[in-house]
Amino acid sequence: MKKYISSVFIFFFIGGIIAQEQEKEMSLSMQEAIDYAIKNSYENKVSLNNIEAAKKKKWETTTIGLPQVNGVVDYQNWLKQQVQLVDFNNDGVDEELIFTKKQTTKASVTLSQLIFDGSYLVGLQSAKTYLKISEQAKEKTELSTREAVVNAYGNVLVTEKSIEILERNKAVLEKNLDETQKTYDNGLTELENVEQLQITLGNVESNLRNAERLREIAYQMLNVSLGNSIDTKLTLTSTLDNLVVDNTDLSLLATQFDIDNHIDFRIAQNDRESKRLLMKLEQSKYLPTLSAFVNYGVTAFSDSFTFLDSNQRWLGSSLLGVSLNVPIFSSFGRNAKVKQAKIELENADIRLEEAKQKLNLQVETAKSEYQLGIENYETAKKNLALAERIEKKQQVKFFEGISSSFDLLQAQNQLYTQQNNYVQSMLNVIAKKAQLENALNIPLK
Secondary structure, eight states: OHHHHHHHHHHHHHHHHHHHHHHTEEEEOHHHHHHHHHHHSHHHHHHHHHHHHHHHHHHHHHHTTSOEEEEEEEEEEOSSOOOEEEOSSSSSOOEEEOOSOSEEEEEEEEEEEEEEOHHHHHHHHHHHHHHHHHHHHHHHHHHHHHHHHHHHHHHHHHHHHHHHHHHHHHHHHHHHHHHHHHHHHTTSSOHHHHHHHHHHHHHHHHHHHHHHHHHHHHHHHHHHHHTOOTTOEEEEOSOHHHHHHHTOOGGGGGOOOOGGGOHHHHHHHHHHHHHHHHHHHHHHTTSOEEEEEEEEEEEEEESSSOTTSTTOOOEEEEEEEEEEEOOOOOTTHHHHHHHHHHHHHHHHHHHHHHHHHHHHHHHHHHHHHHHHHHHHHHHHHHHHHHHHHHHHHHHHHHHHTSSOHHHHHHHHHHHHHHHHHHHHHHHHHHHHHHHHHHHTTOOOO
16 A cells, blocks of 8 residues: 555656656747747736736725725723812812723724815826826837847847857868868878868867857847746747748838837827826815715723623714815915926926937838848848858869968858858848837737
8 A cells, every 4th residue: 555655656746747847848939939928028027017006006096085984992091090170169279179080982983085185186197197107018018028039039049050050160171171181191281281270170169169158048048038937948940041031021111100109109198198197286286175074983981991891881972074174375385396397297298209209210220220131131141152152162172282271261261251141140130120110119919
């Protein structure tokens, strides 16, 4: 029986470990990575919490104008009772009298209701604006998350592509070095040619090791963008070549820019609205406030603690009241606050116009950079093909003894430069499209 229980325990324990390992592995395309990050990234989780907090804040403000009920229970025990001096007989001698019982208990319930308060009305509007600000912040965070994931995902693919190219270059150089070494051993070439290839191979191997270290960091950065632990194992199903094709869309350059619908412009408008409400709040402080209350209470007196006895006598009382508070003179303090609020509103108008101009400029800049990125990609693609042909020709000439190792080195360095330019141009197309989509405020798919 013990063996059976142990077996079951080990089975579930191992099953739990396997399940945990499976949870740490993810396979994602670019779009799946974006969708995942929108739900799970740290910033988006905080934005959702901020929206919930804003909803609670809105309700908190609303309840100020709703009926309020408060209960109070007081218990008093005179350690030394107060004495009153009274001359009852007009004989010039004051008698000491005690008019209260030693212990007193009071219990009351008060219902209060705000009838009018200008600040409360403005507060309700401000709470709605605050909620709107939180919702807009969430939308802004989602757009920023998309761009961040695109860049992080692209960086991983670029690193993988660079490693692939460097490994291919290393294999070619190792073959060239082996053939050159044999040629040198047969006395048909100079030692300098062997050493030159050794230097080039050493540089490529160093770059390869560095790229492998950068690959690990790139995966960790992508995990952070997704909201994962940095140790989560990721398998990327999108390829760099396919992403370049998918993200090459010249029709995007002709997209009309609707500034009124842009999230940054709407945020600036909301900021102006908050400043307008602030000014309205300061102006409302000139208005009177009106509130009412009704109270009911009971009081009991005793020389000892008998308040829990059934025969204890309780005396009831009730009170109805209305309170009107009229602000009359504040030494111009309220006036100063209103003027400050007006200045803040004017500043918000200035910032709104500034946002409008900056957003228009941002769109034009993003379009230009995106178009340049596509053009640079096409150029890098052609240059890479040319550099590959030149390098192959130099290899043939070198082994035929027509050209020197210096000529081969130049051709190889040119090839490596064009390979790097090509890979970076691919990433640039993807990143610049994401930047343009944000500038145009294109919604998430």
